[in-house]
Amino acid sequence: MSTPTATDTRVEDAARPAPPRRRLTLRQRIWRERWTYTFIIPGALFFLVFAYVPMLGNVVAFQDYTPFRGFGGSPWVGLANFNALFSDPELLIALRNTLIIAALQLVLAFPAPIALALLLDSLMSSRVRRMVQTVVYLPHFLSWVIVISVWQQVFGGGGLVSAVIDGFDIMTNADTFKLLVVAQAVWKDCGWGTIIFFAAIAGIPQDRYEAAAIDGAGAWQRMRHVTLPGLVPVATLLLILNIGSILTVGFEQLLLQQPMVGMEAAEVLDTFVYFRGVLGGEWGIATAAGLFKGVIGTVLVLAANKFAKRLGGEGIF
Amino acid sequence: MSSSTVSGKPLPREVRRRKAAGLPPWMNPPPPWVRALKALAIVLIVLTMAYPLIYVIAMSFAAPEQARAGVVFPTEFSLDAYRVIFEGGTVTTGLRNSLWLTVVGTALSLAFTSTLAWGLARTRQVPGAKAVLIMVLATMFFSAGIIPNFLLVKALGLLDSLWSLIVPGLISAFNMIVIRNFFMNLPGELIEAARIDGAGEWRIFLRIVLPLSKPVLAVMALFYAVGYWNTYFNALLYINDSEQWPIQVVLQQYVLAGVTIPGSLPVADQPPPPPGVTLQMAVIVLATVPILLVYPFLQRYFTKGVLTGAIKG
Numbered sequence: 354m355s356t357p358t359a360t361d362t363r364v365e366d367a368a369r370p371a372p373p374r375r376r377l378t379l380r381q382r383i384w385r386e387r388w389t390y391t392f393i394i395p396g397a398l399f400f401l402v403f404a405y406v407p408m409l410g411n412v413v414a415f416q417d418y419t420p421f422r423g424f425g426g427s428p429w430v431g432l433a434n435f436n437a438l439f440s441d442p443e444l445l446i447a448l449r450n451t452l453i454i455a456a457l458q459l460v461l462a463f464p465a466p467i468a469l470a471l472l473l474d475s476l477m478s479s480r481v482r483r484m485v486q487t488v489v490y491l492p493h494f495l496s497w498v499i500v501i502s503v504w505q506q507v508f509g510g511g512g513l514v515s516a517v518i519d520g521f522d523i524m525t526n527a528d529t530f531k532l533l534v535v536a537q538a539v540w541k542d543c544g545w546g547t548i549i550f551f552a553a554i555a556g557i558p559q560d561r562y563e564a565a566a567i568d569g570a571g572a573w574q575r576m577r578h579v580t581l582p583g584l585v586p587v588a589t590l591l592l593i594l595n596i597g598s599i600l601t602v603g604f605e606q607l608l609l610q611q612p613m614v615g616m617e618a619a620e621v622l623d624t625f626v627y628f629r630g631v632l633g634g635e636w637g638i639a640t641a642a643g644l645f646k647g648v649i650g651t652v653l654v655l656a657a658n659k660f661a662k663r664l665g666g667e668g669i670f
Numbered sequence: 671m672s673s674s675t676v677s678g679k680p681l682p683r684e685v686r687r688r689k690a691a692g693l694p695p696w697m698n699p700p701p702p703w704v705r706a707l708k709a710l711a712i713v714l715i716v717l718t719m720a721y722p723l724i725y726v727i728a729m730s731f732a733a734p735e736q737a738r739a740g741v742v743f744p745t746e747f748s749l750d751a752y753r754v755i756f757e758g759g760t761v762t763t764g765l766r767n768s769l770w771l772t773v774v775g776t777a778l779s780l781a782f783t784s785t786l787a788w789g790l791a792r793t794r795q796v797p798g799a800k801a802v803l804i805m806v807l808a809t810m811f812f813s814a815g816i817i818p819n820f821l822l823v824k825a826l827g828l829l830d831s832l833w834s835l836i837v838p839g840l841i842s843a844f845n846m847i848v849i850r851n852f853f854m855n856l857p858g859e860l861i862e863a864a865r866i867d868g869a870g871e872w873r874i875f876l877r878i879v880l881p882l883s884k885p886v887l888a889v890m891a892l893f894y895a896v897g898y899w900n901t902y903f904n905a906l907l908y909i910n911d912s913e914q915w916p917i918q919v920v921l922q923q924y925v926l927a928g929v930t931i932p933g934s935l936p937v938a939d940q941p942p943p944p945p946g947v948t949l950q951m952a953v954i955v956l957a958t959v960p961i962l963l964v965y966p967f968l969q970r971y972f973t974k975g976v977l978t979g980a981i982k983g
Contacts, residue, residue, distance in 0.1 A: 382796075382797050383797050386795065386796045386797070388870055388871035388872065389792070389799075389871055390789070392785045392786065392789025392871070392875070393786065393790060393796070393799060393802055395785065395786070396783075396785065396786025396789065396790075396802075396806075396846070397786075397802045399782065399786075399841050400805060400806050400809060400843075401805075402822075403819075403822070403837070403838050403839075403840070404809040404813075404814070405809075406822060407814030407818035407819050408812075408818070409818075410817070410821050411815065411818055413817060413818065420824070469715070475700075475708065477693075477699065485715070485716055488716050489716075490969065491723075491965060492719060494896050494900075494961050494968070495958060495961060496899075496902055496918050496957075497900075497902065498902050498918045498919075498921050498925075498957070499957055499958055501926060502925040502926060502954045503722045503723065503954060504722070505926065506722075506725070506726055506950070507726075511740060513725055513740075516739075516740035516741060516742060517742065540718070540719070559694070563696050566697065572700055572704075604903065605902055608903065608906075612926075612927070626815065626817060627816060627907075630816065630820075631817070631907060636821075639817050640815065643814075643815030643818075644815060646815070647812055647813060650812070651811055651812050654811060
C-alpha cells in the first residue's frame with residue numbers, strides 16, 4: 354500500500370499532542386480517548402449481535418427446538434440430534450457430494466488461475482493483456498443467479514449449443530453435474546483469481562530471470578524454475594484458506610441447480626441445512642449439521658495453517 | 671549508438687524483433703509457432719468468457735421468429751421483450767427493490783465500516799481497541815451457520831423487510847481490515863497537527879481522514895454495492911413477500927424456476943406476445959446492466975483493493 358505523501362510517520366506512531374511525562378492511569382487514558390470510543394462502539398456492538406449472539410443460537414443443536422417454545426421452553430435432548438443426523442442417509446449423500454466437489458475444485462479449479470496468470474504474463478503486448486484481463490475479470494461480479502441463467506441459455510435444452518447440436522443439454526445431466534459445477538466456478542472466478550498471482554509475479558526480481566537466461570535457460574525453463582517457485586508462498590496461503598472452506602462448496606450455485614438435477618447429485622451440507630431446517634422445520638437436526646460443518650471448517654483451517662508452518666512456509670496467523 | 675552502426679552489419683532478425691518489442695537484451699521473442707498457440711488460447715478464453723454474455727444480450731433483442739427457431743446470433747431485432755417486461759411490473763418492482771437495497775446498504779455499510787476502522791486504527795493508544803480488533807478478526811474464521819442467523823433475524827422482527835438484507839451483513843470484517851490498513855498509512859503529521867489545533871476526533875475523521883481515503887473508499891463502495899445488488903440467498907431466506915423481492919430472486923423465479931412472466935401469455939385480439947426465451951434473456955440483461963455500468967469504474971481500482979486486503983490483511 355503506497356502512502357499518499359512522502360512521510361515516514363504513520364497514524365499508528367503519531368504521538369498525541371504534548372504527551373505528558375508521567376504515565377496516565379487507565380481511567381485517564383480511557384477519558385482521553387472518549388471520542389474514539391464513539392467510533393468503536395457501534396461496530397463492536399454490530400459484531401457482538403450479528404456474529405457472536407448467533408453462536409449462542411447453536412444451542413438449538415442440543416434441543417428439541419420449535420419456534421413456538423423458543424430457546425427457553427424447548428427441552429434439552431443432549432446429543433440426540435447428532436445421533437439422528439449421522440444415521441441420516443441424506444446427510445451421507447450431502448457429505449459425499451460436498452467432499453467430491455471440494456476435491457474436484459481443488460484439483461481442477463485451484464490451478465486454473467495460476468495457469469491463466471502464467472499465460473497472460475508471457476504475452477508480449479501489455480495492451481492485449483489488459484484487454485484480456487478486462488474480459489476475464491467480469492464474470493466474478495455477476496451473481497450466481499445470473500451465471501446459471503446465462504449457462505442455462507447457452508448449454509441448456511433449447512439453448513445456443515442445442516441450436517447447433519440437436520438435443521444437447523448438460524444442465525440437467527446428473528452424471529456430469531459435479532464437473533459442470535467446477536466448470537462454472539472456473540468460468541466465474543478463474544480470471545479474478547489471477548490478480549493475486551500477477552502481484553506475486555510482479556514481485557519476482559528481474560535479475561533472477563536475467564541470471565537464468567545467461568545460464569542458458571529458455572522461456573519455458575525460466576517459467577518453471579523462476580516464476581513457479583515465486584508463486585509458491587501465495588499459492589500456499591490460498592490453499593490454506595481454501596481448505597478452511599472445503600465444506601462450503603458454492604452454496605447458491607448448488608441450491609439454484611438442485612431442482613434441475615435432483616437431490617442425489619446436488620445435495621451438499623449447506624443445502625441440507627436449508628431444506629431440513631428452514632423449509633422442513635427440523636431445526637435441531639439442521640443446526641447440528643451446521644454446527645458440525647462450522648467446527649470442522651475451523652479445525653481444518655487451524656490444522657492447515659500449522660501444517661504450512663511446519664513445512665517451513667509462512668502461515669496466515 | 672546502436673551496435674548495427676558499429677559493426678556495420680545488420681542485426682540478426684530476432685535481435686531486431688526484441689528491440690522493437692522493448693524487451694531486455696537477454697530475452698528472445700518466442701518462435702512463431704508458440705506465439706500462434708498463445709494467440710489461439712487467448713482467443714478461445716476470451717470467447718468462452720464473453721460470448722455467452724454477448725449472446726444473451728443479443729437474443730434479448732431478437733425478433734420472435736429467430737428466437738423461437740434458435741440461432742447462434744440473431745440478425746433481426748425487436749424491443750418487444752423489454753416493453754412487455756416494463757408493462758408487467760414484477761421485474762420493475764424487483765429492480766426498484768434492488769436499487770434501494772444497493773444505495774441504502776452501500777451508504778450504511780461504508781459509514782459503519784469506516785468509522786470502526788478509524789476507531790481501531792490506533793490500538794496502542796486506545797485501551798480495549800486491541801480486544802475489539804481481535805473479536806472482529808476472529809469472525810473471519812467461523813460463522814454461526816444458517817439456522818442461528820435465521821432465528822436471530824426472525825427474533826429481531828426483520829423478516830419480510832429489505833432491512834433484513836442490510837443489517838445482518840452491515841460490516842464485512844475483511845473490508846474493515848482493508849480500510850484500517852489504509853488509514854494506518856495516512857500521513858501522521860497532518861492528523862497530529864489537527865489534534866494540536868484542537869480538532870475533535872470526528873472533525874479529523876470527516877475533514878481529513880475521509881477525503882484522503884477516497885481511493886480505498888471507492889473500492890469498498892463498489893464491492894459492497896456489487897454484493898448488495900447480487901443478494902440472492904438471504905432474500906430467499908428472509909423474504910417471503912414477492913413485493914419485497916430483489917431482482918435476483920425475481921430472475922431466479924422467471925428464468926430458472928420457470929414461472930411464467932406476466933404478459934407472455936397470448937391474449938385474444940392482441941398481437942402475440944414475444945417468446946418466453948427472449949423475455950428471460952431480457953430479465954437477465956436487466957439484472958446484469960448495473961454491474962456492467964459500474965464495471966469500468968470498478969476496474970481502475972480493484973487490483974489495489976484485492977491486494978491490500980489479501981497481502982496486508
